[in-house]
Amino acid sequence: MDYKGDIFYIDQVLNGNINAFSYIADRHKDKAFNLAFRICCNREDAEEITQDSFLKAFRSLKSFKRECSFATWLYRIVYNSAISHIRIKKVKILSLEDFPVEANDFTGISSNEEEADKEYLNSLVNFALQKISEEERGLISLFHYEEMSIDEISEVTGISKSNIKVKLFRARRKMTEIIQKAERKKEIIYD
Amino acid sequence: MTDPEKYNEDFLKKYLNHEMIEKAPEGFTSKIMTQISVEPLPLKEKRLLRNRYIVPIVSASVTIGLIIITFLIPDKESPLSLFITQLRDNIKFSLPKIDLSQILNITFPAWLPYIFIGILLLSVLDIALSRFFNKEEQQP
Numbered sequence: 001m002d003y004k005g006d007i008f009y010i011d012q013v014l015n016g017n018i019n020a021f022s023y024i025a026d027r028h029k030d031k032a033f034n035l036a037f038r039i040c041c042n043r044e045d046a047e048e049i050t051q052d053s054f055l056k057a058f059r060s061l062k063s064f065k066r067e068c069s070f071a072t073w074l075y076r077i078v079y080n081s082a083i084s085h086i087r088i089k090k091v092k093i094l095s096l097e098d099f100p101v102e103a104n105d106f107t108g109i110s111s112n113e114e115e116a117d118k119e120y121l122n123s124l125v126n127f128a129l130q131k132i133s134e135e136e137r138g139l140i141s142l143f144h145y146e147e148m149s150i151d152e153i154s155e156v157t158g159i160s161k162s163n164i165k166v167k168l169f170r171a172r173r174k175m176t177e178i179i180q181k182a183e184r185k186k187e188i189i190y191d
Numbered sequence: 192m193t194d195p196e197k198y199n200e201d202f203l204k205k206y207l208n209h210e211m212i213e214k215a216p217e218g219f220t221s222k223i224m225t226q227i228s229v230e231p232l233p234l235k236e237k238r239l240l241r242n243r244y245i246v247p248i249v250s251a252s253v254t255i256g257l258i259i260i261t262f263l264i265p266d267k268e269s270p271l272s273l274f275i276t277q278l279r280d281n282i283k284f285s286l287p288k289i290d291l292s293q294i295l296n297i298t299f300p301a302w303l304p305y306i307f308i309g310i311l312l313l314s315v316l317d318i319a320l321s322r323f324f325n326k327e328e329q330q331p
Contacts, residue, residue: 016232018227018228018232019224021223021224021227022220022223022224025219025220025223025224026220029215029219029220029223030212030213030214030215031212032215033213033214033215033216033219034212034213034214037213038213043213043216046213047215047216047219050215050219051219051222051223051226054223055223055226055227055230058227058230059230118211121205121206121211122211122213124206125206125207125211128206140207144203144204144207144208144209145207145208145209145211145212147209169196169199172196172199172200172203173195173199175199175203175206176198176199176202176203179202179203179206180202
């Protein structure tokens with residue numbers, strides 16, 4: 001079935017058709033979950049945060065003023081919830097020794113080599129993300145995964161555009177250094 | 192020399208891209224719908240809308256009613272017209288006469304206008320603050 005747009009389903013929900021919310025949830029669940037997961041680096045926490053965010057969105061649907069897109073509004077809820085969650089629950093900072101060296105370390109949990117490579121890359125990214133602040137993780141996720149513009153990120157996070165550019169630059173630099181270090185460590189072990 | 196910002200962005204593209212998005216677990220939507228089914232419905236506030244329109248509706252009805260009555264009243268010589276005129280005159284006589292001269296002679300203290308200006312300014316400030324905080328409350 002063709003998706004008729006967020007506003008159509010929002011109006012349906014506000015007119016009493018509760019099931020219309022399932023189309024909205026289905027449409028946005030992956031991106032919302034990804035944002036929560038990248039900020040808190042934990043699947044269970046991310047699932048809880050995303051569920052809570054959808055519930056909050058449902059409860060406050062009538063106060064959604066439609067000045068921005070529903071996605072921006074929803075991501076704002078997810079972003080704020082994830083940031084608050086991570087600040088309450090102090091997460092352990094990992095050291096480089098904690099990171100597995102190469103794709104073979106993931107063959108046990110993956111069915112083939114390609115999958116193992118993907119898992120390795122994913123873990124490397126998660127590892128690097130854990131080394132930067134939760135705010136930087138959110139910005140990286142919104143820019144690179146959700147492919148949002150600086151203007152949209154500013155709407156979601158409430159941070160000024162110029163500040164976002166500076167923070168993104170620093171976050172990217174840190175992540176590049178961390179990933180390069182991890183890759184170098186792998187090379188040294190195998191040489 | 193390579194721009195460090197561009198270099199970092201290009202380098203990270205291999206690791207961070209839309210295809211590597213972490214997907215929500217299976218049955219996520221149905222879990223949400225189960226939780227939502229026990230929630231009260233976020234229906235549009237119909238009562239509020241009705242209240243918003245009640246004043247113009249009543250006002251328009253009264254105006255239309257009065258216009259219709261002017262067309263329905265027959266000429267001045269008819270018994271109904273005479274009855275209405277008599278009724279109006281009776282009302283006029285029954286009303287007490289108000290002596291405004293005593294009220295107009297009252298002298299108010301000089302500081303009273305300042306008090307009224309103060310109340311007015313505080314009311315404006317109160318409305319502004321109330322709007323500001325209501326707006327904050329509405330944000331999720």
